[in-house]
Amino acid sequence: MKTKWIVPVAASSLIILLFFGFKVIRFQGLYYSFNDMYIFLQASCSWMNGRPLLYENIWGYDDRIHNNYAMLLWGPLIYVSGAYGAFAVQTILSLLSYGLLLRSLSRTMASWVVWLVLLVLLAGPVWFWFNDHPGIGWHPELTYFPLSILFVLALFTYQRGWFLLTAALIVLVKEDGALLAGAIHLGFLSVHYLVADRKRNIFGILTQPRFWIVLAGWAAVFIAGMAFLSYKNHAAEPEPRLQQALTAIRNGLHSRDFIRKNATLLLQTFLLLLPSISILLYGLYRVGWRQAGSILLVYGVAQLALLLSNWVQGATYYGTNALFDLVSLTWPPRFVLVYAFSVTYTLIVWILFDAGERPIASWKPILIGLVLILIQLPIVQYARPDVRWVSLLRNVVRHRYDPLKEPLLPASDVAVIQNLAQTIPAHSNVFVFDFLIPIFHKHYNIWPTEKQWENADLAIIPKRDFQKLGERLPRVMKKPYRSIPLAAYIIFVTPAYEPFVTASLSTKPASK
Secondary structure, three states: OOOOOHHHHHHHHHHHHHHHHHHHHHHHOOOOOOOHHHHHHHHHHHHHHOOOOOEEOOOEEHHHOOOOOOHHHHHHHHHHHOHHHHHHHHHHHHHHHHHHHHHHHHHHOOHHHHHHHHHHHHOOHHHHHHHHOOOOOOOHHHHHHHHHHHHHHHHHHOOHHHHHHHHHHHHHHOOOHHHHHHHHHHHHHHHHHHHOOOOOOHHHHHHOHHHHHHHHHHHHHHHHHHHHHHHHHHHOOOOOHHHHHHHHHHHHOOOHHHHHHHHHHHHHHHHHHHHHHHHHHHHHHHOOOOOHHHHHHHHHHHHHHHHHHHHHHHHOOOOOOOOHHHHOOOOHHHHHHHHHHHHHHHHHHHHHOOOOOOOOOOHHHHHHHHHHHHOHHHHHHHHOOOOOHHHHHHHHHHOOOOOOOHHHOOHHHHHHHHHHHHHOOOOOEEEEOHHHHHHHOOOEEOOOOOOOOOOEOEEEEEOOOOOOHHHHHHHHEOOOOEEEEOOOEEEEEOOOOHHHHHHHHOOOOOOO
């Protein structure tokens, strides 16, 4: 039995586990304080505390906005471990998908192909960036990438059970999951059709009934998901996101600023995809550019559909969000859709065309891989101004907490607050300043949107209340409550929770 897969699988597992450790360090350093991750942490396990399905305290009934039902599968782990549970889900799926993929590639490909795939596509700087998800930390859409790899492997097994399971998981991640799964499935059928006869071009597949059945099937799944989402949205309090996006696009097409921004975002998306596109082109070069036009046409059409979906979703924020450029096409939860397709389609072409079988001079793959890894560093820095590689690593090494937040994190206050988070009842309702939200990741944080299911027993607000959170206390706190000052913060607490505060104050270290 061949065992050459053991070393690359072990290497990929080590990389993923080290990255998990990096995520934990970043999380504990309070780098992930924006609200999105905490939306999903709450929604995943709300039903376990007698709340409505997928309910969270930021926007309320989250299932009226997205079909994030895969979150319910991760809910029990998140219920126990909070954000660590979400990171663990991503890690477990990555370990499984990477291991199975590299083992499969090792059986038919030369060793250099396996390492090229691992270091450039599966664990390169682009992957590092969108899985780190600066400022937020995690979105359920990030699971698209490992699930897409598992879906491709299921397609190659031709086993209906694995196909249905992996397809269902992708669809349940979000409403656009059907587009991703459909694009991968149709890409697989298209390349399979071309491999069968070197003289074929892709237009011949339009005569194949199976192609139309698969296309119609995935279109039906996508339309059904969108119709269900629309029903949920309009059955209660309508939030016309689609109408807002289409209006923004319709008006924006007459605006130079809108066109310029979206053209720049499209260029940045292309650059982020460039390493995977380069490996696709290199595979075609290795097979003598066999049916390259057809292969690239399929890639282009599929990516166009995914980009249009991302464009419409991102357009919702045009003119309403100062960070539009960061939450549009290159935002990790959107970008992962096109990246997952780009990588899986590249793998399909390499595997079905046997692009990695012929021997090659050892220096060539080393050079190619090194170039494709290195060019990702400036690409990510250009496409995502929220990423600064040098400062990111320097801050993690030199600072206990995010240096932007350190001035508001005196050690005496942090010790009390951390002890409070560990000793108050599990899944308590709290209202805390943004910087402190990661400390209470296992609890139901309340946001100033005032969509909370229950009012808070505990609030922590900085004395320099520049966000004017104190003005909201009467609407978010249970009554009665009283205040207890710390060095930089004021704790507001109900009588039921006051003993926890009193006990935590005893852990406060003496001031120097």
